[in-house]
Amino acid sequence: MSKKYAFSRKLWVTGICTLLILVLVAGCSGGQSSSGSNENAGQTTNQAGQTEGNSGANPDQAATGGTFVYGRPAAVNSFDLHNQITANNAFAIDKVFESLLSFNSDGEIVDWLAESHSVSEDGLTYTFVLRDGVKFSNGTDVTAEDAVFSLERHLEVGGPLAIAAKVDSVKAQDAKTLVITLQEAYTPFLSELSNFSNGIIPKDFGGVSEEEFFKQPVGTGPFVVESWDPTGDVTFTKNPYYWQEGKPYIDKLVYKLIEDDSQAINQLKAGEVDAIESLALQNANEIKEGADTAVAENGSWVTEQIFFNTLDEHFADVHVRRALAQAIDREGLTNALTFGYAQTATSLLPTAIPYNSNDTVKALEFNVEAAKQELAQSAYPNGFSTKLLIASGNSSRAQAAQIIQAAGKEIGINIEIESIELAAFRERFFAYDFSMMINSGQADSPEANSIIAFQTDPDGFSKSYWTHYTNDEVTKLLREGQKTQDGEERAATYAQLLQILADEVPYIPLYYPEILKGVRSSVDGLIVLPNGSLRFEEVRIGQ
Structure with missing residues (x-):
């Protein structure tokens, strides 16, 4: 089985900035098209802008279903996307909630829950058109009103990743169209909308209290929280209504708390976990050369x-x-x-x-x-x-x-x-x-x-x-x-x-x-993002 992970180390790409200059938004953020250069040898980019890893296990031998166990050094203690910032929470929140825009492994902004977006010439009006058929994990349709509620809640709460733009209004033009108007131009706006903190949640928390909602969060992400210990592990299950048809390929994702990086490495070698979040740089070559382990890597922010x-x-x-x-x-x-x-x-x-x-x-x-x-x-x-x-x-x-x-x-x-x-x-x-x-x-x-x-x-x-x-x-x-x-x-x-x-x-x-993740050689399709998070939608576990 191949152990090579061909994730891009080069994130500065010509195409990232080209479109943004035209729409007066942030450098290396915004609705980019294809990049000017691409070092992802043997990879393809899907419709949602994800970069699909072609290495790890042989895809022909990799199976759908199963449980993927991911060792992490800190527990998830909150899913309140507007009040969190540390990686322990952020990289769990982004499995449940998704934003209008996101970014791929090359650091390019891509449309996500939005099928398309446009920006007025003066940089003050942003229009987003939602994808057809996007549903929350409880089966209800996602509408522009949900996006209005989510962004207005973020504006009200502020939080550690507050929306810094001076927003004049957030309105639903129709069921699928959201229009955001700014009081003055704010160059980083599109980029900031790709943050996990701008995920879309149901209007009025789906009819429950805030406290109740964030204990059993409902989002559009590939996974749903099944069980959660704020001082220990989290178990996610596959979202049956996920908008990317057929994904995720695994049935369950477990975030396993392993506070010591040496213990994490030992559990990876023993096959007790499928990947680990915290891989010390000095241990990278040991894991890369291991009989049953590999290193997934990317350039970082x-x-x-x-x-x-x-x-x-x-x-x-x-x-x-x-x-x-x-x-x-x-x-x-x-x-x-x-x-x-x-x-x-x-x-x-x-x-x-x-x-x-x-x-x-x-x-x-x-x-x-x-x-x-x-x-x-x-x-x-x-x-x-x-x-x-x-x-x-x-x-x-x-x-x-x-x-x-x-x-x-x-x-x-x-x-x-x-x-x-x-x-x-x-x-x-x-x-x-x-x-x-x-x-x-x-x-x-x-x-x-x-x-x-x-x-x-x-x-x-x-x-x-x-x-x-x-x-x-x-x-x-x-x-x-x-x-x-x-x-x-x-x-x-x-x-x-x-x-x-x-x-x-x-x-x-x-x-x-660099962003380094230790993985078992039997793992295929793990996508490493430059902020340190992972996409698990494409993950398969080999036989």
Whole structure:
């Protein structure tokens, strides 16, 4: 059986931006047609824009039906799509709820529940026509009124992935046609509509309370929640009314909680799970070369970073942040930890996202003497002691923490590593209860604003990714980038913004990892998305 997974590593494609310039929407988002280049050798693209994997098990030997078990490091604790953001919930929500638009494994925006969409020349009016025959998992028809209810609920709730566009109205023109009118142009709008947070739910929650609805959610996705332990596993069953005829091929999908990545690898090798979500980069070659295992991979929208809490007196000092940035050998760290599955970061934006400016941004270089001189300009010239917060069970971050600890010691900063369980880790940084931490930032859609806004907007949900970093010029450039039509002017705006971040380092970008999933060789048709989620509609389990 073949173990090669031919998922695309190249997400920057010519066709992503072409149509968007015409309709004045976000770079690398919007209703693209075919891409200018495609490295998906041996793959085909279906009508809904999905890229179908042709590897893993021999399709002739793969069967329909059965149960697919997926090992994940954190439990699903909510299906409320408008109030969630972390991957543990997001990548379960997107199995149940679907949006008008989505994106494929190349990072291209595609029509999903919408059969088509159009944008007025002034960029203010968006019209979506729903597909024929789309039903919710309870068998009721999906109408434009359901879309109106869903988007208006999102506008009311706001939440961590709030609709940032200034929406004037959301109206159903008829049963199949939705019209959204904006007060002013907002370039990333189409891209943001592809987020899981803009999934369509039944009008008025189908006649039940919000609380009851999200315990037994009803959506248009390929799967339905059968059983759910908010501290453990989730079992999904096949949605019999799914709009993609014949899919999903499997009968059940189980999200199995495995908090330690070493345990996950052992269970994958033993065949206790069919795939694992958290595959440390240092284990990739071992799994790729295993007798019964393989690696599914894709380029990513992820940047691994060190985050500074600027409410902390030490890291409120830009000289301290700059000193640590120069004390850390990013290239050496990347080479030591990622085994060729990542690229050293110079900019906040990963290379797969447009306007990343990786070739032009001048990041602070590794130079211990310069780092010492920088610290001497701070309020703490003789150094200080601090703590670095990480989530336990992630060996790559544990090793990164040790490298950072050693780098800090070289310039007089004593760093204590504090490793805690993942759920507690999230609670801590949500509460700004950290001095510095290692975490990743990622786009939820193929749009520069997706990361930039989340990590620089002091008024946004995350307050600049819980760093509370505030810079009036950065905020001004952020707003300009959101309104500017795609092209050279928008590129220049983001280049200027990213250079300020590189100079002031409220976070230190370390590397851009590829998305890696460990899978059994008997698995065929697994689709890896660049945000780290998977599509299971096409999955078959070999004999």
